[in-house]
Amino acid sequence: MRLRTTVLSTVAAxxxxxxxxxxxxxxxxxxxxxxxxxxxxxxxxxxxPHGQILDYVAEELAPARGLQIEVVEFTDYVxxxxxxxxxxxxxxxxxxxxxxxxxxxxxxxxxxxxAPVHVEPLGLYSRxxxxxxxxxxxxxxxxxxxxxxxxxxxxxLAANGLITLEPGSEATATPRDIATNPKNLQFSELEAAQxxxxxxxxxxxxxxxxxxxDAGLQPARDALVLExxxxxxxxNGLVTRADLREDPRIATLAELxxxxxxKDYIEQTFSGAVIPV
Numbered sequence: 578m579r580l581r582t583t584v585l586s587t588v589a590a591x592x593x594x595x596x597x598x599x600x601x602x603x604x605x606x607x608x609x610x611x612x613x614x615x616x617x618x619x620x621x622x623x624x625x626p627h628g629q630i631l632d633y634v635a636e637e638l639a640p641a642r643g644l645q646i647e648v649v650e651f652t653d654y655v656x657x658x659x660x661x662x663x664x665x666x667x668x669x670x671x672x673x674x675x676x677x678x679x680x681x682x683x684x685x686x687x688x689x690x691x692a693p694v695h696v697e698p699l700g701l702y703s704r705x706x707x708x709x710x711x712x713x714x715x716x717x718x719x720x721x722x723x724x725x726x727x728x729x730x731x732x733x734l735a736a737n738g739l740i741t742l743e744p745g746s747e748a749t750a751t752p753r754d755i756a757t758n759p760k761n762l763q764f765s766e767l768e769a770a771q772x773x774x775x776x777x778x779x780x781x782x783x784x785x786x787x788x789x790x791d792a793g794l795q796p797a798r799d800a801l802v803l804e805x806x807x808x809x810x811x812x813n814g815l816v817t818r819a820d821l822r823e824d825p826r827i828a829t830l831a832e833l834x835x836x837x838x839x840k841d842y843i844e845q846t847f848s849g850a851v852i853p854v
Contacts, residue, residue, distance in 0.1 A: 621657035621669035693812035697786025700800030719782030730783035
């Protein structure tokens with residue numbers, strides 16, 4: 578069974594995070610875990626590729642295991658976690674460990690990483706140049722405005738010689754941590770979901786894999802530079818609340834998401850733009 582959700586404005590989403598931060602670890606407790614193993618599992622996802630992968634699991638694999646999955650789509654990176662905290666979801670599948678750690682440190686939420694599923698390499702894209710070396714002096718580059726993806730994007734630019742970062746700043750880098758900037762790049766910090774559309778206004782933008790695919794970009798073909806998948810710590814995975822960590826439905830879903838069938842589905846469907854772990 579597939580559900581859709583109406584996306585809140587960015588302001589409202591950020592307000593939700595602020596409210597969580599205000600509650601901290603001592604805030605209202607999340608609803609107790611469901612005791613009925615036959616109850617549907619509500620899982621929040623980004624539409625592509627997470628929603629497609631989870632649809633495949635829900636339709637082709639889960640019924641044989643007696644698992645019902647309700648797929649709830651979100652088009653930003655904030656609401657899937659706030660909805661998990663407030664009990665609207667039982668799990669989500671859209672984020673990396675660094676993003677989850679940043680969210681829990683800021684909000685005080687008690688969320689648990691369950692299992693990695695795939696990597697979506699981050700890429701630099703442009704409508705105006707075909708090579709990163711051709712970016713003009715003073716070019717405007719779009720990057721994500723959340724701490725995890727901003728640092729990740731800057732590391733991608735540094736790995737490809739466009740900038741250097743101050744030693745020791747790599748994990749939490751912002752534009753203030755740029756040590757050298759030979760092309761005098763200017764940075765436009767935007768919500769990650771807006772970065773594909775920003776290509777009409779920037780010289781280049783660093784775009785997360787799911788948003789690139791959703792915008793019709795093919796990372797292996799269209800990216801000027803692309804993250805390596807080998808040894809990449811930014812696998813997207815399944816997350817739940819701490820009180821549901823031992824729920825057998827969560828364990829079954831994690832097993833299915835890491836199954837050979839899902840690995841084959843990812844490889845056949847996304848042609849290298851999404852890489853199973």
